[in-house]
Amino acid sequence: MAEADGPAAEVIAPDGAAQICLVCEHASAFIPQRLNDLGLAPEHRLSHAAWDIGGRELAIALSRILNAPLVCARVSRLVYDCNRPPTAPDAIPTRSEVIDVPGNAALSETDRAARVTEIYEPFRSLLSNTLDSFAAPPVLVTIHSFTPVWFGVPREVELGLLHDSDDRLARAMLASAPDGLDTRLNAPYDATDGVTHTLREHAIPRGLQNVMIEVRNDLISDAAGVSRFADILAGMLTKALAEQEAT
Template identity: 60%
Template sequence: MARDLSRKLDAPLVVATVSRLVYDLNRPPTAPGAMPSKSGAIQVPGNLNLSDDDRALRASEVYEPFHAKVSEVLDGFDTPPAFVTIHSFTPTWDGKNRETQLGLLHDADPRLAMAMMAISDDTLVTRLNEPYSARDGVTHMLERHAIARGLQNVMIELRNDLLTREDDVARISSLLAGMLTASLDLQPESA
């Protein structure tokens, strides 16, 4: 999804190279959820009983290089870019079905999320700050890279059952590209 959206917007993309169960790059090293010992009701054996040294080593090997690369990409722009993160979530969590299909999350700067909400249609069940919000501690990427630089930003959450087929991924990435282009008043890429 992110690769397709990046291509459609002709935008750079920095991709995690490890599962969020190894290190959730949207969490600072001090956050318990950065290296979760459980995912839902399932234990993550590789994260049980990590020492402070183990956590520090993993942060230096995974977290720091990733965030350094994001900073490097952002520093390479002549004009301030928008900052967009893409994540997926499960349709069911903790025994509850999630109606939301597309979540548009923001932290301290709601401009881009609100602009996208204003033009959203009924193609997908779209909600602001669902299934998560800044209160859940999930906006570290926005805080560290966008808020600190004054960049318009949004965290996009897609329900992962909508991303199982290539044609659905292409359709949804086109929808998101259109929403971002219109919300940022960009010129669409010529076909």
């Protein structure tokens, strides 16, 4: 990353008092100028392929309600997907759904290693240091959004609660989901799709309760939708944690 591009990741509300660490790996559609938009067609430049639409806004709203620190990536997942390890082929995708990414098509091993060094490692270190800064072990919650139509197939699910090997928090939140909201466990993805890297890398080894939240992006496309889901998720998370403490 050039100095003018700024850091690869940032912490919002670093002094938040809640014992919760929020994460948004796909918060930004930013592509460094030297990469020439990765050769993307203009109509794809700000599409769901480049970032999780509404994810950053939702994560910030949730951070405010909960008074919790939030670690955000500042670079498009098409440059490097911070929710993938360097060994994953889709960490630097050449294609996302039906969208080609020409700028990633013929990268050398040196180019790939540079992306890891410049983007993934700073993000990973910042998240790890943020988790270390808590006085007691926090809960790790990652915030994502997903497109309503995938390969031409509509998705009915509205809210997904995903887990890796530790399902405690995902199941507890599912039990407190509001009526009328299509909420499902491990949908529209699950751990076999390789989407739980952050949980596996940072929460499981530390024994932290964790959950990956997926909201359909048409439901958080404006301020009203973001506010609605921030309230819903804050309520579900708070209730789930309180009930677990009581048992």
